[in-house]
Amino acid sequence: MTSSTPQLSELRTRPTAALVRAAVIGGGALALALLLGRPEIILAGLPMLIWALVALARRLQRGEERTVVDPTQRVNRRSIEEGGTAAITVRTSPGTLTAATLPMPRAADVAPRHGSLAGDGEVRLRVTAHRWGRIRVGPMHVLVADALGAYRAQRTLPRAEVQVVPASTVLDAPVEVPTPIGVSGVHLSRRRGDGTALSEVRAFRPGDRLHRINWRVTSRTGELHTNATFTEQDTDVLIVTDTIADVAPAPWVEADAPTSLDMTVRATSAIARHYLTAGDRVSVFDIGHLIGAVPPGSGPRQLRVLTAALSRAGRDDGAFRAPRRLRTVRPGTLTVVCTPLLSKDTITQIGVLVSHGADVIVVDTLPPSIGDVSVLRGTPMRVDGQVSDRFWPEAWAMRRLLRGRTVRELREAGVPVTTWEGPSSLAPVLLSLATARSAPRMRRS
Amino acid sequence: MRRAPVLDSIAQGLLELQKISPTQWLLRTLGAVMTVLALVLIVGITALFSHFGIVLLTLTVALGILLQVRRPDSDLGLLAPAAIVIALLAAGESSMLQAAGVGLLLMLAHSAFALAATIPVHGQFDSGAWRLAAAGLLPVLVLSAVAGVLVVALSTVQLGAWMMVIGVLAAIGLFVAVLPGQG
Numbered sequence: 130m131t132s133s134t135p136q137l138s139e140l141r142t143r144p145t146a147a148l149v150r151a152a153v154i155g156g157g158a159l160a161l162a163l164l165l166g167r168p169e170i171i172l173a174g175l176p177m178l179i180w181a182l183v184a185l186a187r188r189l190q191r192g193e194e195r196t197v198v199d200p201t202q203r204v205n206r207r208s209i210e211e212g213g214t215a216a217i218t219v220r221t222s223p224g225t226l227t228a229a230t231l232p233m234p235r236a237a238d239v240a241p242r243h244g245s246l247a248g249d250g251e252v253r254l255r256v257t258a259h260r261w262g263r264i265r266v267g268p269m270h271v272l273v274a275d276a277l278g279a280y281r282a283q284r285t286l287p288r289a290e291v292q293v294v295p296a297s298t299v300l301d302a303p304v305e306v307p308t309p310i311g312v313s314g315v316h317l318s319r320r321r322g323d324g325t326a327l328s329e330v331r332a333f334r335p336g337d338r339l340h341r342i343n344w345r346v347t348s349r350t351g352e353l354h355t356n357a358t359f360t361e362q363d364t365d366v367l368i369v370t371d372t373i374a375d376v377a378p379a380p381w382v383e384a385d386a387p388t389s390l391d392m393t394v395r396a397t398s399a400i401a402r403h404y405l406t407a408g409d410r411v412s413v414f415d416i417g418h419l420i421g422a423v424p425p426g427s428g429p430r431q432l433r434v435l436t437a438a439l440s441r442a443g444r445d446d447g448a449f450r451a452p453r454r455l456r457t458v459r460p461g462t463l464t465v466v467c468t469p470l471l472s473k474d475t476i477t478q479i480g481v482l483v484s485h486g487a488d489v490i491v492v493d494t495l496p497p498s499i500g501d502v503s504v505l506r507g508t509p510m511r512v513d514g515q516v517s518d519r520f521w522p523e524a525w526a527m528r529r530l531l532r533g534r535t536v537r538e539l540r541e542a543g544v545p546v547t548t549w550e551g552p553s554s555l556a557p558v559l560l561s562l563a564t565a566r567s568a569p570r571m572r573r574s
Numbered sequence: 575m576r577r578a579p580v581l582d583s584i585a586q587g588l589l590e591l592q593k594i595s596p597t598q599w600l601l602r603t604l605g606a607v608m609t610v611l612a613l614v615l616i617v618g619i620t621a622l623f624s625h626f627g628i629v630l631l632t633l634t635v636a637l638g639i640l641l642q643v644r645r646p647d648s649d650l651g652l653l654a655p656a657a658i659v660i661a662l663l664a665a666g667e668s669s670m671l672q673a674a675g676v677g678l679l680l681m682l683a684h685s686a687f688a689l690a691a692t693i694p695v696h697g698q699f700d701s702g703a704w705r706l707a708a709a710g711l712l713p714v715l716v717l718s719a720v721a722g723v724l725v726v727a728l729s730t731v732q733l734g735a736w737m738m739v740i741g742v743l744a745a746i747g748l749f750v751a752v753l754p755g756q757g
Binding site for chain 2: 145146147150151152153154155156157158159160161163164165166167169171172173174175176177178180181182183185187224226228230241242243244245246247248249250252272274275276277279281
């Protein structure tokens with residue numbers, strides 16, 4: 130996808146200090162040589178005078194004394210993946226020295242290194258995004274000059290927006306879900322019906338399909354037997370994201386370590402991709418206001434809708450808004466809550482989801498460096514050569530201990546909590562949930 | 575303890591130097607070196623600090639270069655080339671070759687600073703920009719050579735006093751034509 134800026138007002142070039150210098154030195158040397166009768170002085174000023182004359186002649190020849198071609202800006206890709214690169218091209222006209230300068234965008238690198246490049250009528254700058262979300266590139270300052278730098282004009286082009294889609298991690302987890310609630314799909318349900326997985330071999334009953342008759346058992350027993358199978362169903366997967374707060378990693382870890390919001394969004398993206406690929410219906414509910422709700426859907430189109438919603442999320446909005454509440458959920462819905470488990474509203478919401486009969490899994494997205502007690506030595510901590518008198522590491526350590534109690538209570542209530550450590554985080558939890566559901570239960574009389 | 579802020583400011587200054595792009599280093603160094611060479615061509619390398627007048631000239635040129643290296647777009651960039659042309663005048667009889675050399679070096683220095691002024695301190699030229707600058711400079715060099723030969727050839731012609739008036743008027747006219755207006 131590309132874009133270009135609309136034509137702006139007329140752009141006129143102005144003489145530079147270099148042209149003044151050349152005219153004064155060249156003209157002055159010529160006048161002095163004639164006045165003093167020293168022809169060799171002409172030679173000292175002549176090249177600079179000719180430099181100015183060539184610049185003037187070139188300008189007249191190209192018709193640049195009235196106006197020059199307005200620069201246009203073009204972004205080759207409006208949406209990129211984390212780590213992907215978008216090129217921003219600025220065009221004027223060939224034979225014009227065009228210099229474009231970009232301010233450094235947040236969480237992105239610009240090539241060349243400091244974001245300023247000059248070229249012949251066209252300049253291409255590359256922006257490599259390191260973090261998901263919407264990044265604003267610009268405003269871009271463009272300087273248009275002639276080949277000698279004698280005349281120039283300047284223009285500031287409006288900001289361009291590039292959406293950065295969270296990295297497409299492929300979740301290393303089984304596709305089994307505890308309670309498939311759909312009609313048809315890939316998950317093996319506990320209900321018997323049309324499917325491929327063998328449930329049992331039983332005596333033929335009226336209504337059974339003929340092609341399911343098990344002839345081997347029939348011939349051995351002398352009585353018609355048929356293969357019974359489990360049905361395969363899809364399910365509803367609800368991903369609840371907690372974007373209320375963005376907790377940065379501790380200052381002593383590497384600069385590109387993910388924040389809680391990065392982990393939440395990456396986990397959401399990976400889980401959604403995983404279940405959408407399996408053919409399930411996936412929806413997203415954002416307790417905060419960063420992503421917004423994504424209604425249930427399935428297939429590649431839903432994946433595009435979801436990744437677009439995630440990439441549109443901006444980080445700049447620091448305004449506090451009341452958390453959203455999810456009122457109802459279909460019983461048996463696999464609900465994955467991606468949260469750093471710091472907000473009381475989120476914990477209450479998990480309770481509500483459990484009470485509605487959802488199969489809830491909590492993915493803990495608090496950065497591991499936050500509240501890490503292993504770095505505490507009983508003395509004030511020195512970070513970046515300075516000792517803070519606010520005891521942030523100690524405060525976070527206490528907060529993590531308090532949070533540990535919440536995690537314990539959730540586990541006691543039957544809600545598994547797993548830390549987001551990349552694509553393999555969910556596998557054990559999903560397996561244990563599926564096993565727990567299929568385990569034999571005591572009949573209630 | 576007092577030394578820390580001084581060291582910090584020095585360290586900060588050194589870090590700032592890292593931001594200067596190779597293109598800017600090249601253009602500004604080229605400008606400074608060419609200007610120094612023009613001065614050396616007039617006074618000689620051994621005589622740069624030989625007496626008060628030349629010391630004053632050297633310091634003026636050094637100041638001009640310093641100002642221009644710091645800000646290539648400054649009007650104070652006039653200082654160094656003006657001082658060198660005046661030094662050539664004050665040097666008495668000088669050969670055509672020497673004056674032509676000074677003119678060429680001044681023009682190259684001037685071009686380098688003019689190009690440096692088109693990009694920020696961290697800006698870079700891509701290959702297209704270098705080609706464009708070279709293509710722009712080529713006619714200047716050719717025309718300078720042709721005009722220089724003409725000046726040398728005509729310098730032997732004895733003109734009457736009345737030609738001096740016309741010549742000066744022509745020089746002023748040329749100066750006014752080239753002197754930048756407001757576009």
